[in-house]
Amino acid sequence: MPQTVRGVIARSKKAPTELVDVVIPDPGARDVVVDIKACGVCHTDLAYREGGINDEYPFLLGHEAAGIVESVGSDVTHVAVGDFVILNWRAVCGECRACKRGRPWYCFNTFNASAPMTLTDGTELTPALGIGAFADKTLVHELQCTKVDPSVDPAVAGLLGCGVMAGLGAAMNTGGVGRGDSVAVIGCGGVGDAAIAGAKLAGATKIIAIDRDANKLEWAKDLGATHTIDGSAVDDIVAAVQELTDGNGADVVVDAVGRPETYETAFYARDLAGVVVLVGVPTPEMKLELPLVDFFSRGGALKSSWYGDCLPERDFPMLIDLYQQGRLPLEKFVTERVGLTDIEAAFDAMHKGTVLRSVVEL
Known part of the structure; x- marks a missing residue:
């Protein structure tokens, strides 16, 4: 059954963000519902709000995230319910000309969820970078999920989803x-x-x-x-x-x-x-x-x-291992931990340059 969760949207160009009810549809055959645990506040989210990406409003913001797989579609094999995952926006297809030439980090046909998330009135949402993780839960394609060690702090792990990896x-x-x-x-x-x-x-x-x-x-x-x-x-x-x-x-x-x-x-x-x-x-x-x-x-x-020419399945687990060995101080990038109601304040702190990363914890 579809479920309703909280999510932060940008309804129109330069308008303040809003915390609203978001409807998550049942996952399609290769879709996954992820219970979000933490999501970094990235400059790209601000660019979406300001109209710097495109005009496909309303946007469901947030993309630099980690969480736990809650449910999966009928054909999902890449992850399982209960897996701790970092979300990525370059789920390589393996079939496009870049992938076939051995350059999958340039994949031209990355995967996203098969159905849109919506507002309660049925208005379709455009998820930021195909993720939309300023929300209690989100819907993504299975290949947008990279399984990593569940003992890692989600606020730290999620940073690899975008800016730090870049x-x-x-x-x-x-x-x-x-x-x-x-x-x-x-x-x-x-x-x-x-x-x-x-x-x-x-x-x-x-x-x-x-x-x-x-x-x-x-x-x-x-x-x-x-x-x-x-x-x-x-x-x-x-x-x-x-x-x-x-x-x-x-x-x-x-x-x-x-x-x-x-x-x-x-x-x-x-x-x-x-x-x-x-x-x-x-x-x-x-x-x-x-x-x-x-x-x-x-x-x-x-x-x-x-995206740092990364391959999430190769790079995310390796970098988490290096962090756990004390060789990569990812925790130093987490300047503050905030809630879903604090996005505008986090954008302001980003603009002033007083943080490396604000991270939303759920």
């Missing part, structure tokens, strides 16, 4: 950071600091954190940065990075902001054969203008990182 993967997967590399990270919020933690885990020996906020630079040092650059106090960030890297620039530069000016800084702050990774999300109106000869004059690579 940053870790930007350094480890997309950037290919290796032992002895130098790494610079522009923007030290949750994603940037996760890139710093990933660079440390991968064996980088020089990790340079760049931000204009002194508190964020302190967070970055706590997560592995060996050097910091205060962008508000330095005239030439590129020169500052070069000074710290024997005049060469960094082997890998991660732009966790996603603005033309930060990307230009990343482009010139890398070594001549270095890698630039864009993981910060730009908005459609942004333009980049650089001399074409400067592209020609450098080798290396310019890459964009989608």
Whole structure:
């Protein structure tokens, strides 16, 4: 039977979020109902509310989540009732051209639930990134669930569902950071600091954190940065990075902001054969203008990182294991624990830069 739960929606562009009743339909053949235990408040949720993703309102917000499988459809084999899972928004299909070419992290045909969740009047909801986890329960495809050790704090585990995975993967997967590399990270919020933690885990020996906020630079040092650059106090960030890297620039530069000016800084702050990774999300109106000869004059690579180029079934259990071994301090990303009625306050804290992550606990 369908069930009614609480959920947080964005009803229209820029309107405050609302806590409303949400109807969860019976799971389809390959669907799963997940009892949500915790869900991080990600900037992407704010972007949905503000109309920065699309206009398919109303949105059921929340996507960076962990919970327990409550019920499953008739053909589900991937998980079972009672499993503790992290939800993901890239449930790879295995059949599209990217998957068949051995690049499933670029899957063009990811799976979502077969039926929509609705308001009590029948209005269909668009779940954020196909998940919609600012709710007591949500409905997803079975392959959106990755089973992990149930002893892990859900508030910590859920962070791998989006932002922290994006940053870790930007350094480890997309950037290919290796032992002895130098790494610079522009923007030290949750994603940037996760890139710093990933660079440390991968064996980088020089990790340079760049931000204009002194508190964020302190967070970055706590997560592995060996050097910091205060962008508000330095005239030439590129020169500052070069000074710290024997005049060469960094082997890998991660732009966790996603603005033309930060990307230009990343482009010139890398070594001549270095890698630039864009993981910060730009908005459609942004333009980049650089001399074409400067592209020609450098080798290396310019890459964009989608979800940290992760494979949830490969990466989530591995990263949870590293956390349990004390090698990956995921708990440091949880700044505060809030409730479903606190989403607007969490958005405000995110905007002010006073948190790495607010996490909704249910």
